[in-house]
Amino acid sequence: AQSGTVAADPQQYDQAYLSPVTIGNSQLMLDFDTGSADLWAFSNETPASESVGHAKYDSSTGTELQGYSWSITYGDQSGAAGNVYADKVVVGGVTATKQAVEAATSISTSFSDNTDSDGLLGLAFSSINTVTPKQQTTFFDTVKPTLAKALFTCDLKQGNAGSYTFGYIDTSKYTGSVTYVPVDDSQGFWSFTAGGYSVGSDNATSGSVGVSIADTGTSLLYLPAAVAKAYYAKAGGKFDNQQGGYTLPCNGNAPDFNVAIGGKTFVVPGSYIAYAPITSGSQTCFGGIQANTGIGFNIFGDVFLKAVYAIFDVSQGAPRLGFAAQ
Numbered sequence: 229a230q231s232g233t234v235a236a237d238p239q240q241y242d243q244a245y246l247s248p249v250t251i252g253n254s255q256l257m258l259d260f261d262t263g264s265a266d267l268w269a270f271s272n273e274t275p276a277s278e279s280v281g282h283a284k285y286d287s288s289t290g291t292e293l294q295g296y297s298w299s300i301t302y303g304d305q306s307g308a309a310g311n312v313y314a315d316k317v318v319v320g321g322v323t324a325t326k327q328a329v330e331a332a333t334s335i336s337t338s339f340s341d342n343t344d345s346d347g348l349l350g351l352a353f354s355s356i357n358t359v360t361p362k363q364q365t366t367f368f369d370t371v372k373p374t375l376a377k378a379l380f381t382c383d384l385k386q387g388n389a390g391s392y393t394f395g396y397i398d399t400s401k402y403t404g405s406v407t408y409v410p411v412d413d414s415q416g417f418w419s420f421t422a423g424g425y426s427v428g429s430d431n432a433t434s435g436s437v438g439v440s441i442a443d444t445g446t447s448l449l450y451l452p453a454a455v456a457k458a459y460y461a462k463a464g465g466k467f468d469n470q471q472g473g474y475t476l477p478c479n480g481n482a483p484d485f486n487v488a489i490g491g492k493t494f495v496v497p498g499s500y501i502a503y504a505p506i507t508s509g510s511q512t513c514f515g516g517i518q519a520n521t522g523i524g525f526n527i528f529g530d531v532f533l534k535a536v537y538a539i540f541d542v543s544q545g546a547p548r549l550g551f552a553a554q
């Protein structure tokens with residue numbers, strides 16, 4: 229049975245985390261994304277003007293799936309589209325011999341401009357894979373039958389290399405016990421229900437955060453408008469239309485955000501919520517917590533995930549998420 233581990237290297241401000249992946253004879257840095265289900269890469273089929281500075285998948289090692297195509301748009305309105313190949317994909321020693329690899333023929337500017345990232349490796353449920361006429365499986369779903377345990381884990385860190393594992397849980401990566409919650413995969417996401425919250429030292433949680441997805445592909449933590457408002461009222465922040473979200477002082481006094489999941493309280497340090505100066509050198513920071521207005525559910529992105537050890541587990545039949553403090 230297979231198992232393995234791969235580094236998750238943070239970009240500036242932990243905006244995304246990149247992991248080395250071998251596809252055919254190409255070595256690329258991909259953004260592992262539990263909020264989507266396509267494995268796509270810059271490729272020899274990507275216009276040169278859109279792929280400056282990126283490593284590219286050389287599709288000559290693959291078998292083209294004739295007439296297949298893909299097209300994806302993400303929550304932040306970025307996107308890409310292209311053709312499909314079957315090729316060997318290796319992640320941390322775990323091998324998929326015939327993985328659907330989606331070669332980009334067009335890519336939005338936010339991906340072209342981010343030269344650290346050579347594509348995405350989707351880890352949401354294959355039910356939202358965009359390949360047509362025949363939907364394809366994610367890397368995790370492809371290798372799942374060969375894994376020692378049908379699960380993968382995510383150990384992201386603030387400003388330091390973390391890791392993803394496939395097929396095993398690294399018990400040295402967390403403290404205390406793991407709290408498991410049921411996952412509703414009906415929309416293709418790792419969706420769970422978060423409970424009460426509190427701000428700063430008062431640890432008695434109140435209110436209810438609600439339906440949320442665990443999404444490594446999203447940088448920030450998107451919460452109900454009322455929860456975001458309550459946080460920034462205590463953090464001395466404000467909603468800044470010009471910045472398009474809440475901002476707060478970068479002065480190191482931001483309060484922690486505490487949220488109950490499965491009856492256990494998890495703490496997002498205030499330092500993660502003073503996310504990044506709005507412009508270089510500014511004493512005003514863009515907030516790591518923002519309102520989920522227009523999304524329809526909460527997104528527990530990297531600002532939350534780098535505070536915990538997360539286990540994406542389908543080994544019990546029904547999918548579940550495990551969270552532990554790190």
Ligand SMILES: O=C(CCCl)NNC1=[NH+]CCN1
Binds near residue numbers: 261264301443446527
């Ligand atoms: O698209 C989403 C949000 C799903 Cl609700 N997350 N994944 C991702 N990948 C690139 C930007 N965002």
